[in-house]
Structures are given as structure tokens and as C-alpha cells.
Amino acid sequence: MSPDEFREQGKKLIDWIADYYENIEKYPVQSQVHPGQVRQQLPSQPPIVGESFDAMIRDVDQIIMPGITHWQSPNFFAYFPSNSSFPSILGDLLSSGLGVQGMLWATSPACTELETHVLDWLADMLQLPAKFKSHSSGGGVIQDTASNAVLTAVLAARERKTNYQVNESGCRHPLVAYVSTQTHSSVEKAIKITGIGTNFLRKIGCNETLAMNPALLEQQIQEDLANGLVPFFVCATVGTTSTNAMDPLPEIGRIANQYGLWMHIDGAMSGTAALCPEFRHFLNGVELADSFAFNPHKWMFTNFDCDCFFVADRAALIKTLSILPEYLKNKATESGAVFDYRDWHAQLGRRFRALKLWFVIRHYGVSGLQYHIRRHVELGQLFAGWVRASSDFVLYGEPPLNLVCFYHKNGNSFNQVLMDHLNQTGLIYLTHTVVDGKFILRMCIGQTNTELKHVEQAWKLIKQTAKELCE
Numbered sequence: 152m153s154p155d156e157f158r159e160q161g162k163k164l165i166d167w168i169a170d171y172y173e174n175i176e177k178y179p180v181q182s183q184v185h186p187g188q189v190r191q192q193l194p195s196q197p198p199i200v201g202e203s204f205d206a207m208i209r210d211v212d213q214i215i216m217p218g219i220t221h222w223q224s225p226n227f228f229a230y231f232p233s234n235s236s237f238p239s240i241l242g243d244l245l246s247s248g249l250g251v252q253g254m255l256w257a258t259s260p261a262c263t264e265l266e267t268h269v270l271d272w273l274a275d276m277l278q279l280p281a282k283f284k285s286h287s288s289g290g291g292v293i294q295d296t297a298s299n300a301v302l303t304a305v306l307a308a309r310e311r312k313t314n315y316q317v318n319e320s321g322c323r324h325p326l327v328a329y330v331s332t333q334t335h336s337s338v339e340k341a342i343k344i345t346g347i348g349t350n351f352l353r354k355i356g357c358n359e360t361l362a363m364n365p366a367l368l369e370q371q372i373q374e375d376l377a378n379g380l381v382p383f384f385v386c387a388t389v390g391t392t393s394t395n396a397m398d399p400l401p402e403i404g405r406i407a408n409q410y411g412l413w414m415h416i417d418g419a420m421s422g423t424a425a426l427c428p429e430f431r432h433f434l435n436g437v438e439l440a441d442s443f444a445f446n447p448h449k450w451m452f453t454n455f456d457c458d459c460f461f462v463a464d465r466a467a468l469i470k471t472l473s474i475l476p477e478y479l480k481n482k483a484t485e486s487g488a489v490f491d492y493r494d495w496h497a498q499l500g501r502r503f504r505a506l507k508l509w510f511v512i513r514h515y516g517v518s519g520l521q522y523h524i525r526r527h528v529e530l531g532q533l534f535a536g537w538v539r540a541s542s543d544f545v546l547y548g549e550p551p552l553n554l555v556c557f558y559h560k561n562g563n564s565f566n567q568v569l570m571d572h573l574n575q576t577g578l579i580y581l582t583h584t585v586v587d588g589k590f591i592l593r594m595c596i597g598q599t600n601t602e603l604k605h606v607e608q609a610w611k612l613i614k615q616t617a618k619e620l621c622e
């Protein structure tokens with residue numbers, strides 16, 4: 152493809168994307184295809200001779216689009232969002248255009264320095280303690296996902312606890328990690344991957360708000376110590392995936408520090424709320440943590456993938472992950488004056504993700520980001536008020552932010568049928584969780600373009616559909 156053809160097709164594709172956003176509400180939010188329907192329409196063999204770009208776009212329209220679930224629809228209330236924005240898309244496009252591989256400072260200095268700088272900005276925006284900033288002992292790095300952020304944290308915690316011996320001799324230490332019953336499954340996965348073993352993962356019980364019970368945590372640590380085991384890691388969550396529960400960070404932090412555990416805070420979704428001073432209290436206690444991660448790709452208008460991982464002691468991380476083969480040696484690395492981000496996560500190569508984050512922060516400004524976060528929380532609280540006032544629906548707990556958990560009084564199977572019916576209309580999309588055997592609907596309001604009218608329409612549809620199902 153020549154630059155001229157790229158220019159022509161590229162402009163058409165930007166138009167296609169802009170049209171898509173203008174018409175996004177015309178599509179069923181959740182894709183309605185059945186398994187295999189997309190593949191069935193694709194040729195069994197790749198083309199021998201190259202095809203035109205127009206032919207590809209035609210197939211996108213006809214074959215791919217029906218198989219798309221519209222995560223960017225303002226009527227998407229499922230899971231946690233994976234929201235995006237035009238400045239982010241353009242930043243991502245520019246990253247693709249430059250095609251930089253930023254494994255080392257030397258392989259594109261701007262890729263590393265912009266990332267360090269923007270993560271320092273974010274540390275200030277979230278009022279993180281100075282230790283998480285680059286001019287101090289720590290720093291931030293962009294990871295692909297919260298899952299890999301916690302994997303990195305577990306690895307560094309394992310090595311710090313064993314004086315960097317597992318890296319050499321394999322895991323012979325009886326290490327034990329702690330989460331709550333509500334912690335995201337990615338931590339369990341990290342415990343498998345790192346060779347700790349799930350038999351050495353303790354799932355601590357929760358209180359009535361589904362936050363980790365710190366007394367039970369301490370009790371379990373003492374029991375494990377008495378049995379000759381080595382507690383090394385605890386993960387606290389700011390906004391659990393199931394119900395947005397908030398673990399008590401100060402208490403968990405005190406215990407972690409007392410017993411020498413690495414404390415990681417998973418704020419994948421709700422960490423973003425700390426951009427607003429009135430929600431910053433959810434991060435109180437972060438000063439006791441060794442690492443903290445949140446996902447701008449969930450709730451900060453930055454398209455997937457973008458997780459920001461902050462560590463208090465970067466030396467522990469780098470010592471855990473650094474490997475310097477001959478072919479990567481260079482003067483800048485040897486001088487010690489630069490960060491080489493390949494030493495901050497499992498993979499070597501890395502994309503220039505800081506560009507999209509930089510574009511998003513500059514486009515919205517801090518006040519613009521705060522405005523949108525506040526608006527989502529307000530809409531969530533408004534929706535919760537409607538549920539509270541309704542005689543047919545019950546609020547499950549008090550929503551701290553923008554995730555509303557609720558259910559219809561008619562019981563589990565009714566709620567399941569109600570959710571399936573709602574999603575089949577294609578007008579909205581929401582998902583569920585199960586707590587103590589109760590089937591609960593989750594309505595998460597965090598899509599970039601969701602406005603009051605979308606939330607009003609959703610509530611009307613939910614009430615109406617429930618009424619019809621009762622008849």
C-alpha cells in the first residue's frame with residue numbers, strides 16, 4: 152500500500168469510525184450471533200492474491216459487525232466498562248503509525264520518558280504518596296492489564312521475601328498469599344503462574360459489605376506462621392468486580408507491614424474515582440502499599456489496553472525481572488541514568504501506550520476527567536434511588552460509586568429470565584453476579600457517552616420488561 156493509498160483509505164476509515172459512533176445506538180448492544188456464525192461466513196483458505204481494501208471493509212460491515220458487542224454504546228452497562236474516547240483512539244493510531252517497540256530507553260527515548268512523566272502526573276492526580284513517583288524510590292509503568300500488574304507484584308513479592316532466591320533455585324519456600332473471597336480471579340491465576348500454588352492462597356472471609364475482614368486476615372497469618380509457613384503477599388481491592396466492595400486498606404496495610412507482606416492494591420475499576428477529591432478517601436491507606444494498579448482502559452476513556460502499575464520500590468521489581476543479554480547491552484542502560492521498562496514486567500517488547508494516555512489527559516484536562524467520573528457516579532446514585540423507591544426491586548447494598556447491584560423480588564430464576572430478556576432486546580446490556588446464592592443484576596454506569604436519558608430509558612425498560620414477565 153502506497154502512502155497515497157494509505158492516506159485515502161485511512162481517511163475513509165476514520166469516517167467509518169466516526170459514522171459508527173454516530174449510529175452506535177442502532178446496533179443491538181450485545182451481539183446476537185450464535186456460536187460459529189462469524190467463521191461460517193469466512194473463506195476456508197486465505198486469498199492467494201491480495202485483495203482490495205474496499206473488499207475488506209465490505210466484509211467488516213457484513214460479517215464482522217453482527218458479531219460485535221458494542222462496548223462503546225452508551226447503553227452498555229455490563230461487566231465493568233472498557234471505555235474509550237476519540238483522543239485515545241487517535242493516540243493509539245499514532246502509536247501504530249510510529250510502530251515503536253519501546254523495550255529499552257535506547258530503543259525510543261520518548262516512549263520511555265513520556266510514560267514515566269505521564270505516570271508521575273497520574274500519581275499526583277490520584278494523590279498517591281511520593282514513593283510511587285519516579286524521582287523517589289518507585290515509579291509507574293503501563294502494563295497491558297490489571298492481571299499482569301498483579302502477576303508482576305506477586306513475582307516481586309516472592310523474590311523480596313526469599314532474598315531473590317526463587318529466581319535461581321525454584322520455589323521451595325512455603326510461601327502463602329492472602330486475598331478475600333471477593334478478590335478478582337486474576338490474583339489466583341498469578342498464584343498459579345508464579346509457582347506458589349493455590350493450596351497456599353488463603354481466601355479471607357468478608358464482612359456484610361463484602362469487604363475483607365482484617366481480623367480474620369491477621370488470625371490466618373498467625374496460624375500460618377505457627378505452622379512454619381511464610382506469609383508474603385496480600386491483595387486488597389478498591390472496588391471488587393462482583394459488587395464494588397471496598398477492602399479496608401489502612402487495616403490491611405498495618406497487618407501487611409507488621410508481618411512483612413507485600414501489599415498490592417487492585418483498583419482496576421474504582422481506582423479512577425480518586426481523581427475526584429470527594430472520592431479520594433477510597434484510597435486512604437495506599438501509603439502503606441507496595442504496589443497499586445488501576446485501569447484507565449476501564450473507566451478513564453483510554454481504549455484497551457492500558458493498566459497503570461505503581462510500585463514503591465522499583466529496585467525490588469527490577470532485581471526480580473532484569474536480564475541483560477549481550478544483544479540488549481547499551482551505554483544508556485549501563486549508565487544507570489534511564490529506565491528500561493522491559494525490566495518492569497514479564498514481556499520484553501512493548502507498545503507506545505503512553506501516547507493515548509497523554510492525549511486523553513491533555514484533551515479532557517484533570518477537571519474534564521473529574522466531570523465525567525462525577526457524572527457517572529451521579530447517574531449511578533440516581534438509578535440506585537429509583538431502585539430504592541420501587542416496590543418490585545431491591546437494592547443489594549449501598550453503591551459506593553457507579554455500580555448498582557439490585558434484584559427483582561420474584562427470586563433467582565425470575566431475575567435470570569429478566570436479564571436474558573433485557574439483553575435480547577438489544578437496547579441495553581447488563582450482567583449479573585451471585586452472592587450467597589442470590590442472583591443479582593449489575594448495572595454499571597461508566598460508558599463515555601452515557602447520559603441521563605440512557606439511564607432513564609434503561610430503568611423504564613427494566614421495569615416494563617419485569618411487568619410483562621409477571622403477567
Ligand SMILES: *Cc1c(COP(=O)(O)O)cnc(C)c1O
Binds near residue numbers: 297299335390419
Ligand atoms: C477487571 C478487573 C481485573 C482484571 O482486569 P484486566 O485488566 O482485564 O486484567 C482485576 N481486578 C479487578 C477488581 C477488576 O475489576
